[in-house]
Amino acid sequence: MVRLKHRYIALEVVMSKAFLKRNMKPKVITGAIRMHLNNLYGELGSASIYPNLSVRYLNAHTNTIILRVRRRFAEILLTVLPFVTATESTEFKNTDHKIFFRTLYVSGTIRSAQKFLIRNKTLTQSGCRANILALVSVGELFLHPSPKL
Amino acid sequence: MANLPLPKHGKYFDLNVPSDEAVSTVSKRLTMLVYLGYEIVALTKFLPTTTSSKGKKKLIIPDPPSKVQLEETAEKILKDKGAELLQYTRITIELAELDDVRKVREVLNAGVYDLVAVLPRTEKLFHSCCTEYNIDIICIDGSEPLPYIPRHNAIKSAITRGLFFEVCYAPMIRNNTVRRHTISNVQKFAEFSKGKNHIMSGAAQIPMEVRGPYDVANINTLFCVAKNIVTHTVSKNCRAAVVHGFSRKTAKCAIYVQKKDIVTEDREIVKGKENNMKKLFDNNQNSPPLKKKKVE
Numbered sequence: 001m002v003r004l005k006h007r008y009i010a011l012e013v014v015m016s017k018a019f020l021k022r023n024m025k026p027k028v029i030t031g032a033i034r035m036h037l038n039n040l041y042g043e044l045g046s047a048s049i050y051p052n053l054s055v056r057y058l059n060a061h062t063n064t065i066i067l068r069v070r071r072r073f074a075e076i077l078l079t080v081l082p083f084v085t086a087t088e089s090t091e092f093k094n095t096d097h098k099i100f101f102r103t104l105y106v107s108g109t110i111r112s113a114q115k116f117l118i119r120n121k122t123l124t125q126s127g128c129r130a131n132i133l134a135l136v137s138v139g140e141l142f143l144h145p146s147p148k149l
Numbered sequence: 150m151a152n153l154p155l156p157k158h159g160k161y162f163d164l165n166v167p168s169d170e171a172v173s174t175v176s177k178r179l180t181m182l183v184y185l186g187y188e189i190v191a192l193t194k195f196l197p198t199t200t201s202s203k204g205k206k207k208l209i210i211p212d213p214p215s216k217v218q219l220e221e222t223a224e225k226i227l228k229d230k231g232a233e234l235l236q237y238t239r240i241t242i243e244l245a246e247l248d249d250v251r252k253v254r255e256v257l258n259a260g261v262y263d264l265v266a267v268l269p270r271t272e273k274l275f276h277s278c279c280t281e282y283n284i285d286i287i288c289i290d291g292s293e294p295l296p297y298i299p300r301h302n303a304i305k306s307a308i309t310r311g312l313f314f315e316v317c318y319a320p321m322i323r324n325n326t327v328r329r330h331t332i333s334n335v336q337k338f339a340e341f342s343k344g345k346n347h348i349m350s351g352a353a354q355i356p357m358e359v360r361g362p363y364d365v366a367n368i369n370t371l372f373c374v375a376k377n378i379v380t381h382t383v384s385k386n387c388r389a390a391v392v393h394g395f396s397r398k399t400a401k402c403a404i405y406v407q408k409k410d411i412v413t414e415d416r417e418i419v420k421g422k423e424n425n426m427k428k429l430f431d432n433n434q435n436s437p438p439l440k441k442k443k444v445e
Contacts, residue, residue, distance in 0.1 A: 014357075016357050039325065040328075075367075075370060075376075078364075078367045078370075079367050079368060079370050079371055081364060081367070082318070082322070082360045082364040082365065082367065082368055083321070083322055083328075085322060085357075098357040100357060100360065101364075102185065102360070102361045102364065103361065103363050103364055103367075
């Protein structure tokens with residue numbers, strides 16, 4: 001019997017302005033990854049990976065995501081994730097609204113990824129025992145003027 | 150061996166945090182690094198080439214950056230972990246002409262910086278960096294395609310001497326053309342070195358350009374480096390580079406003198422820097438005199 005094998009990648013999204021939270025939707029995230037897949041790997045990469053990529057868990061409060069990819073493409077996706085900076089829609093073309101992904105865990109089952117997120121709450125911003133981060137909105141800590149390029 | 154001022158194994162390093170700007174911007178970058186899990190950092194100063202003008206100007210080497218005070222959030226995160234952020238000092242010297250070599254000599258004579266890095270622009274300079282100079286890191290730049298062809302002999306001798314090849318990932322994130330150039334440049338090096346003695350570091354100008362250690366290690370698969378060696382570029386090789394820089398302060402890498410930590414009678418630990426043997430033991434009047442009196 002043919003069994004489709006997957007990899008589940010647990011990510012944390014670090015954002016630079018607080019109001020981006022209302023735009024944390026699965027389509028926005030896969031759209032951002034698709035844009036940068038196209039940049040790095042071209043048509044072949046984006047065409048073979050994008051249909052096999054989906055968001056299985058999204059939590060806007062803790063900023064955590066669990067992505068699912070075909071097992072063959074897991075390594076390629078992991079190389080693209082550091083380069084993802086901004087999302088595609090017109091609101092975010094301004095360079096100030098930056099995000100980046102931080103891979104926390106890669107596993108073969110969604111259950112073990114979930115267990116990891118539960119065990120290691122302190123890794124993410126909202127779970128930090130340094131509770132100042134929970135009181136102040138996430139984005140304000142990392143506010144900065146855009147660099148002069 | 151236990152008390153040497155060297156970092157422990159198994160930590161994550163970022164050996165290029167530009168510190169040419171104000172302290173507040175640098176400390177913002179450091180909070181992001183601390184949050185993502187880095188524990189050892191090197192603050193860099195950059196020495197660009199000076200085009201030879203009329204007469205020889207006096208060389209001014211910039212002062213090493215002083216230790217940066219961390220913001221509150223970073224200190225709380227470190228306190229929870231029970232860890233410390235070690236800050237080293239580093240200088241990057243850009244070599245484009247033969248005149249710039251005396252900069253390297255002066256920096257080495259001054260002996261103020263922990264790590265010395267070099268950015269060669271021509272083939273002769275690259276060859277002499279790999280074989281002669283007493284430096285730690287050779288930078289691979291991405292702003293232009295490599296102006297020289299790295300030879301197998303030069304890279305092999307650099308690896309045996311304990312030099313490291315550094316790649317910066319933050320310029321790759323900013324700019325598409327730099328991404329292409331770095332990938333092609335580093336692949337030329339990786340053909341001969343097979344990913345050995347490679348270091349990944351971020352020359353991040355804003356905190357949002359910093360990436361976690363696992364992500365940075367994964368960028369190495371783009372450079373055709375084997376997947377089992379990929380995490381070494383962020384932890385093991387960086388530590389070896391710091392040790393290589395430290396060895397310049399020792400006597401032939403065999404002897405190093407430092408003051409010992411002492412446990413006093415009240416079971417307090419007096420750290421090495423504050424340790425002054427005379428002060429501790431002056432109270433005891435019954436102690437024999439330090440010098441023997443001459444018997445006449």
